[in-house]
Amino acid sequence: MPELPDVEVYRRYLASTALHRRITTMEVHSHRVLDGVSGKRLKSTLEGAVLEETARHGKYLFARLDKGQELVLHFGMTGFLKYYKNDESKPGHERLRLRLENGYSLVYDNQRLLGRVFLAPDRKRFIEEQELGPDALTVDFERFTSILERGRGAIKSTLMNQKMLAGLGNIYTDEILFQARIHPKASVGSLGEDGLRTVYEQMRVVLEQAIDAQADPGRMPESFLLPHREEEDSCPRCGGRVRKISLSGRATYFCAACQGEAG
DNA sequence: AGTACCACCTGACGGC
DNA sequence: TGCCGTCAGGTGGTAC
Numbered sequence: 483m484p485e486l487p488d489v490e491v492y493r494r495y496l497a498s499t500a501l502h503r504r505i506t507t508m509e510v511h512s513h514r515v516l517d518g519v520s521g522k523r524l525k526s527t528l529e530g531a532v533l534e535e536t537a538r539h540g541k542y543l544f545a546r547l548d549k550g551q552e553l554v555l556h557f558g559m560t561g562f563l564k565y566y567k568n569d570e571s572k573p574g575h576e577r578l579r580l581r582l583e584n585g586y587s588l589v590y591d592n593q594r595l596l597g598r599v600f601l602a603p604d605r606k607r608f609i610e611e612q613e614l615g616p617d618a619l620t621v622d623f624e625r626f627t628s629i630l631e632r633g634r635g636a637i638k639s640t641l642m643n644q645k646m647l648a649g650l651g652n653i654y655t656d657e658i659l660f661q662a663r664i665h666p667k668a669s670v671g672s673l674g675e676d677g678l679r680t681v682y683e684q685m686r687v688v689l690e691q692a693i694d695a696q697a698d699p700g701r702m703p704e705s706f707l708l709p710h711r712e713e714e715d716s717c718p719r720c721g722g723r724v725r726k727i728s729l730s731g732r733a734t735y736f737c738a739a740c741q742g743e744a745g
Numbered sequence: 746a747g748t749a750c751c752a753c754c755t756g757a758c759g760g761c
Numbered sequence: 762t763g764c765c766g767t768c769a770g771g772t773g774g775t776a777c
Contacts, residue, residue, distance in 0.1 A: 595753080
């Protein structure tokens with residue numbers, strides 16, 4: 483689930499709930515989500531600290547502590563945040579819980595434990611160490627083309643490679659290529675400058691619209707493929723049949739009529 | 746370098 | 762009702 487739009491929604495959620503409130507206690511319910519930091523160190527760093535400012539790069543969410551360190555959250559396939567006061571609102575797979583001085587808690591929930599939580603001294607260095615490409619929402623066209631031109635394979639695989647561009651996952655990459663009317667298996671080299679420009683423009687439009695819709699599939703524009711991710715469903719643009727193929731082991735949905743040949 | 750495949754996890758769903 | 766295979770939107774390693 484959590485790709486760039488989802489994580490941006492989580493960032494705004496965190497910023498509007500848990501910032502500027504002192505953390506009284508921190509509970510680690512699953513050590514499996516911790517990466518490069520012990521529960522003990524995370525606890526001692528967070529307790530008594532205040533989250534002061536947030537940022538997002540690709541699918542990573544950063545929250546800076548008043549002490550200067552960065553709490554870094556990655557959500558995997560099933561992660562999300564929940565801010566609540568009463569235990570009846572408690573989510574089902576609480577992995578980390580920050581208890582705040584106002585009586586509320588901010589919880590990192592992750593059913594499948596594929597997400598990871600880090601503590602990093604520096605945001606920029608963290609991004610470099612993870613070898614992440616530029617954020618898909620803020621990259622400019624020139625940088626975008628220079629990166630994409632390094633790709634030799636299918637456009638979908640290239641767009642999803644976090645080292646090329648950070649933030650696009652399976653769902654939104656399919657959406658972008660659908661809006662751009664480009665076949666997911668088309669090679670990057672076959673697109674030409676016009677094709678790349680279309681992909682870039684649609685990437686921006688899709689990401690912005692998805693964020694506006696709170697990354698909620700039920701609120702996406704009618705023109706989106708997203709609610710039709712089912713084989714034999716009909717294309718929202720031409721009414722044609724939605725097809726499903728496997729690309730690098732990922733379920734890939736597209737409209738053969740709109741998106742043409744693999745080129 | 747690219748891609749296919751497996752693993753990591755849990756849970757939902759359909760078939761039998 | 763229960764068991765089993767399959768699949769799910771992320772990432773990372775291996776082998777070809």
